[in-house]
Amino acid sequence: MAALEIRNLSKTYRSPGRKPFTALRDLSLAVPEGGIYGFLGPNGAGKSTTIKILVGLIRKTGGEAYVLGRPAEDLTSHQEMGYLPEVSTYYPYLTCRELLDFYCSFFGLSRRKRVSRIGETLALTGLTSKTDTPVRELSKGMQQRLGIAQAVIHDPPLLILDEPTAALDPLIQKEVRDIILKFRDQGKTIFFSSHRLTEVEYICDRVAVLHEGRLLLEGRLAELLEGPSPDCDVTFSAEEGEIWDRWRNSGVPVARITASPQTFQARFPQKEIKQRVSEILSSRGSLLSVTPVRRNLEDLFVKMIAEASHETG
Amino acid sequence: MRPANIWQIGRLTLCEWTRKKVFYMFFIVALAFFGLAFTLNFFNLGPQARFTMDLSLTAMGLFTAILSLGLSLSAIPQDLENKTAWCLLSRPVSRFDYLCGKFLGTVLLILIILSILTVELVVVTFLKENRLHWTILQAGLLLWVESLVLTAVVLTFSLPFSPPMNAAFSSFVYAVGHLSSTYIQALSQESRNVAGGIPVLLLKLALPQLQYFDLKSAVVQGYPVPLGYTGEAVLYGLLYALMVLLLGELLLSRKDL
Amino acid sequence: MRILILSLALFFTCAPFTCGSSFGQAPDARETPRPHSTESLEEELEHQMEGKGHKEVHGERDFFWMEYQRQPWRNPQEQRRMLKILLAWLILDAILVLYVFFIRKVRVRGKVP
Numbered sequence: 001m002a003a004l005e006i007r008n009l010s011k012t013y014r015s016p017g018r019k020p021f022t023a024l025r026d027l028s029l030a031v032p033e034g035g036i037y038g039f040l041g042p043n044g045a046g047k048s049t050t051i052k053i054l055v056g057l058i059r060k061t062g063g064e065a066y067v068l069g070r071p072a073e074d075l076t077s078h079q080e081m082g083y084l085p086e087v088s089t090y091y092p093y094l095t096c097r098e099l100l101d102f103y104c105s106f107f108g109l110s111r112r113k114r115v116s117r118i119g120e121t122l123a124l125t126g127l128t129s130k131t132d133t134p135v136r137e138l139s140k141g142m143q144q145r146l147g148i149a150q151a152v153i154h155d156p157p158l159l160i161l162d163e164p165t166a167a168l169d170p171l172i173q174k175e176v177r178d179i180i181l182k183f184r185d186q187g188k189t190i191f192f193s194s195h196r197l198t199e200v201e202y203i204c205d206r207v208a209v210l211h212e213g214r215l216l217l218e219g220r221l222a223e224l225l226e227g228p229s230p231d232c233d234v235t236f237s238a239e240e241g242e243i244w245d246r247w248r249n250s251g252v253p254v255a256r257i258t259a260s261p262q263t264f265q266a267r268f269p270q271k272e273i274k275q276r277v278s279e280i281l282s283s284r285g286s287l288l289s290v291t292p293v294r295r296n297l298e299d300l301f302v303k304m305i306a307e308a309s310h311e312t313g
Numbered sequence: 314m315r316p317a318n319i320w321q322i323g324r325l326t327l328c329e330w331t332r333k334k335v336f337y338m339f340f341i342v343a344l345a346f347f348g349l350a351f352t353l354n355f356f357n358l359g360p361q362a363r364f365t366m367d368l369s370l371t372a373m374g375l376f377t378a379i380l381s382l383g384l385s386l387s388a389i390p391q392d393l394e395n396k397t398a399w400c401l402l403s404r405p406v407s408r409f410d411y412l413c414g415k416f417l418g419t420v421l422l423i424l425i426i427l428s429i430l431t432v433e434l435v436v437v438t439f440l441k442e443n444r445l446h447w448t449i450l451q452a453g454l455l456l457w458v459e460s461l462v463l464t465a466v467v468l469t470f471s472l473p474f475s476p477p478m479n480a481a482f483s484s485f486v487y488a489v490g491h492l493s494s495t496y497i498q499a500l501s502q503e504s505r506n507v508a509g510g511i512p513v514l515l516l517k518l519a520l521p522q523l524q525y526f527d528l529k530s531a532v533v534q535g536y537p538v539p540l541g542y543t544g545e546a547v548l549y550g551l552l553y554a555l556m557v558l559l560l561g562e563l564l565l566s567r568k569d570l
Numbered sequence: 571m572r573i574l575i576l577s578l579a580l581f582f583t584c585a586p587f588t589c590g591s592s593f594g595q596a597p598d599a600r601e602t603p604r605p606h607s608t609e610s611l612e613e614e615l616e617h618q619m620e621g622k623g624h625k626e627v628h629g630e631r632d633f634f635w636m637e638y639q640r641q642p643w644r645n646p647q648e649q650r651r652m653l654k655i656l657l658a659w660l661i662l663d664a665i666l667v668l669y670v671f672f673i674r675k676v677r678v679r680g681k682v683p
Contacts, residue, residue: 058569083403542643
């Protein structure tokens with residue numbers, strides 16, 4: 001059974017006096033149980049709309065969405081799901097313990113079980129020292145950790161995280177990423193949307209790319225990035241003014257490596273490598289390395305979005 | 314609908330209000346106004362206990378209305394704007410649970426305040442006249458039931474309307490709801506000859522009959538009010554509030570957050 | 571500040587309707603026959619007159635009669651009207667409860683993946 005299943009999902013926002021806006025068009029995808037599933041797309045692609053339909057915050061206009069085999073509109077499906085919204089604001093006058101106890105109270109757990117879950121979750125998210133601190137006194141990073149804590153307080157098998165690292169500094173981004181990896185190791189399914197392609201590439205098993213409400217790409221990340229890259233990076237050292245000037249003037253993509261003087265790097269298609277290396281050697285330069293360029297998600301994403309934008313005009 | 318969910322949200326709403334300074338401001342102003350009624354006795358404008366009861370019950374009625382309006386006006390819009398409702402409604406909590414929870418928290422707070430003021434009025438009139446005016450308790454209860462109706466109306470109006478529009482519409486409902494039935498009866502009889510008869514009749518039926526909850530004249534004039542009537546008025550208030558909350562649920566369930 | 575303005579607006583809107591039981595204003599004075607023959611009422615009115623001024627006796631009596639008339643627990647006509655409204659809301663509530671908790675629920679639960 002898929003953790004999440006979406007079939008021909010569509011959503012059109014209508015408001016009086018405004019033109020209807022279609023945020024999702026016939027979106028279909030299935031998220032298998034276990035692992036981390038990255039949900040990518042530029043701003044306005046429909047990521048948050050999809051997530052909000054899955055968690056029951058907005059109503060779909062067409063298609064079907066299932067959470068762990070149950071319709072997303074059915075409240076029982078919310079029992080086994082944790083959600084971290086894109087913008088996390090929590091009741092500022094409550095302490096971390098009170099807030100988690102409040103969110104935990106909707107799952108029919110006994111008082112004893114609740115107390116033990118709160119302790120475990122605060123420890124997991126590194127908030128034990130802030131147990132009795134009011135939410136309004138927490139830093140942004142701490143509030144994001146609290147957001148993750150409220151999402152997992154009832155120990156759900158499925159986590160839906162909407163841009164969990166957006167607007168966080170690099171240190172806290174890493175902390176949040178590490179917490180997500182811990183949940184993956186516990187066997188949970190994590191469905192998360194992000195703009196950070198390097199982060200997605202680092203932690204996700206599968207990805208889906210959305211553009212203007214349509215699915216552009218979906219599959220295992222390893223398979224999507226598989227295959228030889230057509231380019232190689234050539235690093236060499238040479239005297240200033242010789243090959244450097246010649247290549248620059250002829251439009252070859254060459255750049256100076258600022259950390260070490262008289263060292264340069266250029267990217268060429270594999271079929272040109274032999275010829276370019278001989279050019280370097282013949283102009284009294286030294287070849288330092290020739291490295292095949294690894295396909296990365298960023299290149300793939302940019303290429304897909306550019307092609308899709310070109311097609312839609 | 315899960316009563317446990319409603320109770321949890323109601324408890325949180327009550328906690329929210331009690332941790333805000335505005336609650337204490339309301340309470341102090343209400344007490345000050347209430348105290349004014351006792352000091353005015355020095356002017357000797359009539360039978361003292363009667364005057365005290367009239368002014369105090371008027372103050373209680375107005376502050377109940379202000380509290381219902383002031384607390385419910387922003388309760389849901391603020392949650393939606395701050396997005397605090399997102400985490401809550403992604404749990405196994407129905408929108409009706411949420412609406413009823415907000416309603417419960419607000420009316421519990423009003424109940425606490427009204428109980429204090431009602432008991433205070435009973436004690437003071439006892440000290441003045443050396444007899445217990447039990448009708449004051451009935452009047453206090455019906456004032457609370459009136460606040461149930463008003464809170465339900467304001468919470469439901471807060472879903473389609475902005476807070477200023479909601480304040481205007483709810484004040485209209487409050488004012489017209491307090492017009493005695495004779496006014497409305499006369500209005501519907503006068504407009505029966507013209508095309509406006511049906512809207513007036515509909516207005517008469519749809520608007521809450523808030524004068525049913527007004528026992529002020531009975532308390533002031535010393536009429537006993539039958540318990541059966543109080544029961545009927547409570548039932549009417551509960552049915553009206555439930556109907557408005559169900560309509561609110563229909564609006565909220567169609568709302569994209 | 572907003573709350574204060576709102577409170578004042580509400581006060582001035584509603585004060586004429588809510589205040590005045592002990593001041594002798596008659597908010598709903600319309601031509602309705604007064605039961606002068608009803609002894610108990612006359613007695614009650616006399617009782618209410620105790621401690622009041624002399625010149626306004628007729629007006630005071632009119633006011634008390636109007637007050638008496640508008641109170642549903644004393645007026646059988648008003649009482650019947652109240653029961654009719656109560657019944658209407660009971661039926662409306664039952665229909666809404668049926669729709670919200672049963673009919674609509676079945677529609678959501680009816681779908682199986």
